[in-house]
Amino acid sequence: MSTPPDLHVAHAERAAALDAADPLATFRDRFIFPDTSSDRVLYFTGNSLGLQPSTAATYVQRELDDWARLAVDGHLSARNPWWSYHHQFKEPLAMIVGGKPQEVVAMNTLTVNLHLMLASFYKPTQERYKVLMVGHEFPSDRYAVASQLQWHGFDPHEGLLEVESAPGTFEITDEQIVSAIESHADSLALVMISAVHYYTGQLFPLDLITRTAHAVGAMVGFDLAHAAGNVQPDLHEVGADFAVWCSYKYLNSGPGGVGGAFVHERHAHRTDLVRLAGWWGNDEATRFHMDHDFVPTPGADGWQLSNAQILPMAAHKASLDIFMEAGMDRIARKRDQLTAFAWDVITDVVADRTDVRIITPADPSRRGAQLSIQFDHHGRAVFDALTRRGVIVDWRVPNVIRMAPAPLYNSFADVAEFGKHLAESLVETAS
Ligand SMILES: Cc1ncc(COP(=O)(O)O)c(C=O)c1O
Missing domain, CATH: 3.40.640.10 (Type I PLP-dependent aspartate aminotransferase-like (Major domain))
Structure with missing residues (x-):
């Protein structure tokens, strides 16, 4: 079962509006994204190793x-x-x-x-x-x-x-x-x-x-x-x-x-x-x-x-x-918005699945940027499929993919694209 294309369009439109209103949007340019074979890498592993500031080498x-x-x-x-x-x-x-x-x-x-x-x-x-x-x-x-x-x-x-x-x-x-x-x-x-x-x-x-x-x-x-x-x-x-x-x-x-x-x-x-x-x-x-x-x-x-x-x-x-x-208050505000958006995108994508769920608390005051997605089966295959698509998340045994949009360098468009890749990866690994 795949998610309807309309859903991805709706996510992308919502992301565009949120990015346009994001006061921290330009901070993304201060970081170096890893070089992968994909056209556009989607990096959600700032909870493991944050990206390199472009000024680090000079310092x-x-x-x-x-x-x-x-x-x-x-x-x-x-x-x-x-x-x-x-x-x-x-x-x-x-x-x-x-x-x-x-x-x-x-x-x-x-x-x-x-x-x-x-x-x-x-x-x-x-x-x-x-x-x-x-x-x-x-x-x-x-x-x-x-x-x-x-x-x-x-x-x-x-x-x-x-x-x-x-x-x-x-x-x-x-x-x-x-x-x-x-x-x-x-x-x-x-x-x-x-x-x-x-x-x-x-x-x-x-x-x-x-x-x-x-x-x-x-x-x-x-x-x-x-x-x-x-x-x-x-x-x-x-x-x-x-x-x-x-x-x-x-x-x-x-x-x-x-x-x-x-x-x-x-x-x-x-x-x-x-x-x-x-x-x-x-x-x-x-x-x-x-x-x-x-x-x-x-x-x-x-x-x-x-x-x-x-x-x-x-x-x-x-x-x-x-x-x-950037200031920690502004970073925290964007984190709340970005994570809430990621929550919506993921829950939309897995809405008809009983074998995939977010195990991070739903209440924004009981979580930070990370969302942990648990799979009853095929989780590792979904992780591998995401990796092939240039989506960098991490796999934690026994059955969780962790993704963490970082407010300083992730955009809402990144999160919307993550949803599309997740949907496609779920279809690809379904059998
Ligand atoms: C929660 C937690 N505690 C401790 C550590 C260990 O950190 P270190 O290797 O810097 O001592 C880590 C590393 O990822 C961690 O995530």
């Missing part, structure tokens, strides 16, 4: 040139001096995650930062040692938490709790999360959740989670891998203790790019918080005194270990300059 080359020209003097005399390079990220990252500049830092990579945060904020006792996560969490987070439990002498099978959706459903309800927290009120040390779930695309209620966990005396941390640059986590207001993220997805800063961390200001000056320290976390005023005793820089900067990774940070800067220009 990285500038640092290479300064390194060639100045060698060690670049630390102080480069056009963006390397000793303070990471300071440039405070304003954009604060805007992106909803923190204060002192609460955010660009450093390391996501899983490394998660371990650093757990070292400070997961302080189990014999009574209070459990960690609550959501079911089917991204493996790296689960490995990190399980290994931290073991590090402290606890059995992860007992100490790592997972809140699951009801059988046959994919959305984890607020009631399920609250009840899981409250039923372990006396033994819970930490709630550690990905703000946006990598598989289903569900955005969790960060405010409710934080309030409920704090009320029972647990710490709260969020993984923003799929949230940073996508949704607005508003971390300061929400009151999370810490958060970590990567920059290669919606933040378009390149493969393995520099990660980030948030530490709430209530912890900024705490001297009782043990951390795994390094010299770059020492107070800048005395860092080069080479003293024996570690004096942490107040705020998130105090968790840095090593001197800044200038080359990946240059690509990060190229991208965050674009975020500053």
